[in-house]
Amino acid sequence: MSSVLNRIRYGFGSLALKMQRIKARGRSVSPLGWRGDILAPPLKIGVFTKEIVARHYLEGRYVEGVKPVAWVTSGAPVEMLKALGFYVLYPENHAALCGVRRVVGEISQEAEKVGYSSDLCSYARTDLGMVISGKTPVGRLPKPDLLLACTNICQTVLFWYKVLSEHYRVPLVVVDTPFVYDRVGEHSVEYVKRQIEGIIPVAERVSRRELKFSKLREVLELSKKAAELWLEIIRRGKYKPAPISVFDQFIHMAPIVEMRGDVVTVDFYHRMLSEIDERIKNGVGTVLRERKRLLWDNLPIWYRLRFLSEFLAERGISVVVSTYTNAWGELAPIMDPDRPIESMARAYIHPILNRGTGHKLDTMMRMVKEYDLDGVILHSDRSCKPYSIGQVDQRNRLAEIIPSLILEADHSDPRSYSEEQVLARLSAFVEVLGD
Numbered sequence: 001m002s003s004v005l006n007r008i009r010y011g012f013g014s015l016a017l018k019m020q021r022i023k024a025r026g027r028s029v030s031p032l033g034w035r036g037d038i039l040a041p042p043l044k045i046g047v048f049t050k051e052i053v054a055r056h057y058l059e060g061r062y063v064e065g066v067k068p069v070a071w072v073t074s075g076a077p078v079e080m081l082k083a084l085g086f087y088v089l090y091p092e093n094h095a096a097l098c099g100v101r102r103v104v105g106e107i108s109q110e111a112e113k114v115g116y117s118s119d120l121c122s123y124a125r126t127d128l129g130m131v132i133s134g135k136t137p138v139g140r141l142p143k144p145d146l147l148l149a150c151t152n153i154c155q156t157v158l159f160w161y162k163v164l165s166e167h168y169r170v171p172l173v174v175v176d177t178p179f180v181y182d183r184v185g186e187h188s189v190e191y192v193k194r195q196i197e198g199i200i201p202v203a204e205r206v207s208r209r210e211l212k213f214s215k216l217r218e219v220l221e222l223s224k225k226a227a228e229l230w231l232e233i234i235r236r237g238k239y240k241p242a243p244i245s246v247f248d249q250f251i252h253m254a255p256i257v258e259m260r261g262d263v264v265t266v267d268f269y270h271r272m273l274s275e276i277d278e279r280i281k282n283g284v285g286t287v288l289r290e291r292k293r294l295l296w297d298n299l300p301i302w303y304r305l306r307f308l309s310e311f312l313a314e315r316g317i318s319v320v321v322s323t324y325t326n327a328w329g330e331l332a333p334i335m336d337p338d339r340p341i342e343s344m345a346r347a348y349i350h351p352i353l354n355r356g357t358g359h360k361l362d363t364m365m366r367m368v369k370e371y372d373l374d375g376v377i378l379h380s381d382r383s384c385k386p387y388s389i390g391q392v393d394q395r396n397r398l399a400e401i402i403p404s405l406i407l408e409a410d411h412s413d414p415r416s417y418s419e420e421q422v423l424a425r426l427s428a429f430v431e432v433l434g435d
């Protein structure tokens with residue numbers, strides 16, 4: 001009975017969100033606000049972004065009893081869960097949303113009060129704080145029936161998900177990906193492949209469904225298509241002036257992270273790409289008077305996107321490419337729907353965080369040339385140690401060819417952020433960039 005009620009509630013809510021989008025059609029909506037004297041109008045696709053993210057969390061509110069629920073890490077091989085009809089929640093994405101809404105301090109304190117160290121990643125603290133207190137800006141999150149953690153981003157997720165598994169008393173499947181120092185050996189691919197195969201019986205048992213390989217192929221095809229479109233969007237940053245900035249990418253990356261394998265995600269990025277191409281055709285740059293172009297390394301500072309975007313745009317600086325957003329597109333060529341599990345093993349072993357620091361340096365060096373950049377900002381993220389390690393050496397190597405700055409902050413916890421320090425460093429960096 002409750003599942004019928006939940007379906008009805010979700011149906012009404014979803015319809016209301018669609019109506020909002022139809023009413024707003026053609027208007028520009030920016031969650032960051034908009035300074036028309038320094039920035040182009042926000043992308044019209046923003047209305048759709050708002051709708052699909054809101055719909056995703058709305059479904060989460062009413063999904064219990066309707067679909068099986070899985071919580072997964074951002075780099076987890078999620079396609080078979082989608083093929084089995086799971087509702088998939090990404091606690092990291094939810095924590096990023098909490099960062100944008102500036103509630104991370106309050107929620108993560110709930111975890112700190114019971115003993116979790118403030119040195120722990122703020123995504124983990126936010127999620128554990130939400131589990132303990134139920135606090136979330138999206139109403140409520142569904143409880144998991146299954147947990148899937150992949151170590152291709154960090155080891156924090158391993159212990160974080162163990163805590164979740166004990167708390168909810170649900171199965172945890174771990175996919176352990178050997179670190180890639182140089183090249184990936186075939187034995188490593190085989191090792192990951194077997195673990196991905198091992199997800200299937202557990203997920204089938206939890207969902208009480210049987211995996212159809214034709215469905216898995218279809219989902220992987222959609223994942224690949226969405227990642228290809230995302231990569232194309234990122235590559236449009238090579239145009240001068242750049243039609244979108246990394247701040248736009250940060251705002252519109254939620255679907256590629258948490259809705260991979262969905263039809264709506266492919267449709268969304270098709271539309272976004274068309275809108276960007278229209279800007280290119282009309283010579284519209286996201287920063288109205290672009291004179292310098294930068295790279296951003298590491299996660300965004302979610303709670304200061306608007307401040308940073310405006311501070312830089314006021315000075316004619318466009319941040320046109322980022323190693324972070326690129327990570328969600330660069331694996332697209334490896335995905336092969338005709339060899340789903342083997343190609344998933346290859347793709348999911350390769351994320352930037354599972355590779356040596358030299359690989360990230362090479363990526364940044366390549367971007368400096370391909371995007372014709374004038375400088376690099378490396379966000380040293382207090383939370384994300386695996387992304388930040390090696391940045392001093394990387395900065396030193398980059399500084400041999402281009403002005404490079406390390407900016408210290410935290411991706412979602414404003415208690416580890418000093419506006420004065422960031423302002424001072426950025427102002428000095430702008431001077432170094434020159435006219």
Ligand code: SF4
Nearest residue numbers: 121123153154156384
């Ligand atoms: S430590 Fe980094 S990779 Fe790991 S969960 Fe936190 S932000 Fe993600």
